[in-house]
Amino acid sequence: MEAPNYIKVDPPEGYLSPGLFATTFDKVVGLARKNSIWPLPFATSCCGIEFMATMGAHYDLGRFGAERLSFSPRQADLLMVMGTIAKKMAPVVQQVYVQMAEPRWVIAVGACAASGGIFDTYSVLQGIDRIVPVDVYVPGCPPRPEQIIDGFMKVQELVGKESLRRRYSKEYKELLESYGIK
């Protein structure tokens, strides 16, 4: 008999009995949030085409709950910045990030978004972490769809473990202050 093509994930810690599962609130909310992330694909260049391949049928990001892309920042959870961000585009990225409602995460896909990539020039922003706080960086030029999915899974881990009161915590507020985001 061949190995099954799925793995069973353990349920979170809690008290299990017939017809009842009791656990803490943040674990349930984390579980629900991490399996239904709505990404905002901010695709600017070549990494955007690899993202289209990731969303396609072959690699299928929809399996992870990210089936519904949201182009409106107000309805999105995860800002996926894919591609080079030039200095002309930087205020736009910040404006889109500010419009996103809490809780929100940012993933920088590709070398250009992470650090400017091969374009060390006067017109390219050397990494989007100069303007928005970034949670996960996916290196590559462009990264393979498997790498993008790996980055997405790391974001899922972060989302599952996130405290529900992160937005009111002192470190988060200081972090946003340092970027000039109110």
Next chain:
Amino acid sequence: MNDNRYTTLNLGPTHPATHGIFQNVLTMDGERIIDTEQTIGYIHRAFEKIAERRPYYQITTLTDRMNYCSSPINNIGWQMAVEKLLGVKTTKRVDYMRIILMELARITDHLICNSVIGVDSGALTGFVYVFQEREKVYEIYELLCGARLTTNVGRIGGFERDFTPEVIKKIYEFLDHLPKVLRQFEKLLLRNRIFMDRTIRVGAISAERATNYGFSGPNLRAAGVDYDVRVTSPYSSYDDFDFTIPIGSQGDTYDRFCVRQEEVWQSLKLIQNALDNLPEGKYFVDVPEFYLPPKEDVYNKMEALIWHFKIVMGEIGAPVGEIYHSVEAANGELGFYLVSDGGRTPYRLHFRRPCFIYYQALPEMIRGGVLSDAILTMSSMNVIAGELDG
């Protein structure tokens, strides 16, 4: 223009329908578009300035990222431009291999463009079917050069490795399989009443205006002008082959869709011919200053070791001169104007980017139309932001 009854609508840099980041501020009278103001440069990466700093073979990686949907055409075009400067003539086998790769890349670019026209008019199915075929081409690229999208394929003087039997087998399988998918895609869209109503007479431009605007490629051929760089100034042995160039009549969105679709069929025929008649021979030409010597020689012979060192450290200069070379990229005439002063990097390299030149005609094409027509016109022109800003 400051009349109170006109509204200003911002089709902003981030928009699901503009595939790429560029901004159009539309002045509208209700649903009709009166005028457009375009802002580009949101992904300006200063390619021309970078090219003045990089040695000749490193510029191939820059050309990848211009039109990233069909990178091999840009790469091979650049290598041909440098070979023109050096005065190097390639063997028939190299030429035919280049034709196969360029036509594969052209197929992938046209597949994206046409399926995205479908997506923008609401037909999402075609996109998903067609993207599977792109994965097959990615597998072929991976066997050849190791990368999926930004391929950096080929070297000045030929290729770094030959087509292995597995590559040839995969290309034959692709040629067998793609026609079925293409016919399925055509059944969905080509004679679909709704699609035709949405695209016929939308975003039309006349042949004379298109020539004045510097159009080239499928957009110009849809307007009725039969200009194709592969036919007027044949390069890389294209004149050994017999293929037709599809021409439209009205220059509207439906014509552009049909021209691209027919070009995919022609490219399939070209690849089949080139692969069936692939001549024997070497897969590279000896250009000692730019082509790395084989590794056995580097380890055993002094001269090869010195050449290897000089090439990798980028100490070789090109001859003094200036050339202009153009290839038929998927969007039009991609030109390289190269001025060399004998140094290790170009003195001036200017890319003639087809997207940049034809996108400025958009206000004329959408004036008087409604917003949904403007979206379809934009996506049928196949604007790739990396090539637009460069």
Next chain:
Amino acid sequence: MTMDNAFITGKLKTRFTDGILSVEETSDMLTVGIARDVIHEAIRFLKENETLGFTFLTTLCGIHYPDQELQLGVVYHLHRFADNTRIRIKTFMPLDNPVIPTVTDLFSAANWMERETYDFYGIIFEGHPNLKRILNVEYLDYFPMRKEYPLEDPTREDKDNRFFGR
């Protein structure tokens, strides 16, 4: 009918005797250097003359030679579809007066190409309908493609030039 380089040069020289500053036949196409004051007329002549008829402007770009007396230049590539003839036209101008007439009235394609040349080199095209920066940010206060400016952002402080091989 096919035209060879001598024919084109002959026609240009008969029409603009002093304006034609140099004629070269490089490996691929005829290169003609034309003085700045007759450049608009010359391009109109090349486009509208029935025998010449170069109706397609392939590209227009700038170039900067700091060692020459006339430092900034504009290079035009024209193309004639009928028999695939191309021609390259170069015009040079001094650094302190980089003004040249526009060709947007002849070729609409030149609109954005001239804006790009202005953006990169600071060459002012007289008569252009909308001459402002197109690719760079509007508040950039220098013309980046000129040879005296570096490639990298001069204000960045994190990358050390010693390790990045500048």
